[in-house]
Amino acid sequence: MSEPRVFLLPDLGEGLTEAELVSWHVSVGDTIAVDQPIAEVETAKSAVEVPSPYAGIVAELHGKPGETLDVGKPLISVTPISVGAAADDAAPAPSPDQPEVEPAETELAEPKPESTEAETYREEEKAGSGNVLIGYGTPGGHGQARRTRARKTAVALAEPEAPSSPTEDELALLRTRVPGKLGAVISPLVRRMAKEHGVDLGALHGSGESGLIMRRDVEAAMRTAAPTAEPEAEPAEAAPGPVVEPVETRSVGDQDRDARTGLSIASRTPVRGVRKAVAANMTRSRSEIPEATVWVDVDATGLLELRQRMKANGAEIPGLLSFIARFVTAGLKKFPELNTRIETAEDGSQEIVGFDGVNLGIAAQTDRGLVVPSVRGAEKMSARELDAEIRRLTDVARQGKATPAELGGGTFTLNNYGVFGVDGSAAIINHPEVGILGVGRIIDKPWVVNGELAVRKVTELTLTFDHRVCDGGTAAGFLRFVADAIENPQSLLADI
CATH class of the missing domain: 3.30.559.10 (Chloramphenicol acetyltransferase-like domain)
Structure with missing residues (x-):
């Protein structure tokens, strides 16, 4: 397997030198595609989703949510997937109950009609994608962008008569669509919705193709779940774009006492972001x-x-x-x-x-x-x-x-x-x-x-x-x- 490729936090514009890591959209071991959002960061200007310039398997995440990262420092390491490795992984023929995967677009042919569930997922991606970095990445949040897919490999183009084998993107899709697991969620919007409303994704069986958890599944779980605590203020879900997490305020115990006033310190709020x-x-x-x-x-x-x-x-x-x-x-x-x-x-x-x-x-x-x-x-x-x-x-x-x-x-x-x-x-x-x-x-x-x-x-x-x-x-x-x-x-x- 190839050596991991390290993606450095890019210049976010206007001379900004740092950004706060709000959340990861991927985990170590996940297979990602080019332009797939991998993290949400907040700068002094705005919150943006960072797309990956590499396709492959996530080898390392260089930072934790809440940390401030410098521009030019490592953000994520991605191990490329070789064509041979992809073919080995795809050797067993898919059984009838396995999900059908989407064909990758090429410059030589028009894409085939896609399933209804795939189209629904794309609409959710449009609704959930927000500001991405200027100059590269997948635009979104305005209802005009369409999801791009990697081209087929040179081997596939050179041998069109060979039986169709799963591409890297298709293998990634297969690995992420595991019913009842967190990996069955592709849309970052759905992940964020579940996190904010306390919905356990591991307990959900998605209504999408092969158990893919859709936005409607999380909304249904939100409606049926009995409130166990005082409800939090709902985020503005109607507005497309990145969901900005509230400023973290850390409660402290009575033993943390201010030396100057003699009063117990009730909370400490980090000064960061905007x-x-x-x-x-x-x-x-x-x-x-x-x-x-x-x-x-x-x-x-x-x-x-x-x-x-x-x-x-x-x-x-x-x-x-x-x-x-x-x-x-x-x-x-x-x-x-x-x-x-x-x-x-x-x-x-x-x-x-x-x-x-x-x-x-x-x-x-x-x-x-x-x-x-x-x-x-x-x-x-x-x-x-x-x-x-x-x-x-x-x-x-x-x-x-x-x-x-x-x-x-x-x-x-x-x-x-x-x-x-x-x-x-x-x-x-x-x-x-x-x-x-x-x-x-x-x-x-x-x-x-x-x-x-x-x-x-x-x-x-x-x-x-x-x-x-x-x-x-x-x-x-x-x-x-x-x-x-x-x-x-x-x-x-x-x-x-």
Whole structure:
């Protein structure tokens, strides 16, 4: 048998140097195919499934769930299966009760019709495959990808008249479809569902071909099982993509006592994944950026009345945040100092780098922590276009499906913390950007209009900026520009 081939954890994009191993989809001794998902890892950007570039038998798993692995370090060792070994394994003729295997696709012939169960399994794979690494692997999660299969070996192509013998993929399929065993589960989605809901796969007999455990089998077991403990919150199964495991909180006993306070320590939660990345970025921002903050109360009544008139006319109404985003991009054109970045050379010299365009970051709170997907080329978009892209980005970010490219590359950030019911916040700049604008809740407040007291819809805008790139006059000018646009929105919304 050949020497094992070692697959190193690949570059996950955007300069990331490490990833946390969330779970393995394979075990030592399993037979895997090219592009088969072998592990789920979580980076500072998103959770992705790592596909194998090799086919063969898993010889070693280099890491345990919960460990942080460095890029370029061994992830998995795979022993290739030789053609002769595959033929020896396939020597006994399959009995009538053995499962029929799927023929492998080749470049020379069209694939034969597949069984209903195989097609059902493929649909489940589509629903369960999430973000895979850019550049290789099987795409999925969008209902457009189809499962690829390895080509037949050169021996099989050279001797078409010989009786059809199982290929490596077919042998792998035979080995995994063992009724009543964990190996009878091929789909990572089904494995995860069973794990999260406490379903014992070893006790299930699958309804699929030759006992293959399908998603419906796990769902049936979930419905019939009597609850033995307080139910956990169900994950969002309707959303395709990788299921992100909750942050592990380790309970400790009373004997673990804090020396400073004298109190018993109730739990210890590792700082890792997105939380670790946020902590590192915020620490760097605070230590490197001399920030300052300005704020202003804004009468948003005119903007709300404009949206009501649009609604009365039957027009499609963008969200309030998309209008403010439109005002922000216009303000950054007028005050480009806030759409820059500070670069420091090795000799300590610094440059202010300006950009020809705006990538507007939108701060979004997710189950994995705070992430900032960016709307690229936001200065070219109308309020309606911004609304559609903001909704798409926040949706994929909350599902854990945002790509590293979508979660990076921002030049300025807009943070709507008003959705949490607060009025203001001295936000921390998203390094290496130089500014962040926060929007508070809109509430009724007494306001003087034309010398008379009135009740108006008022919000608070807060701008935190890097004092190295501009002074207070520029920051105040930008903030006042956005505030004036909110109070008199018609002047900037001719293109919506």
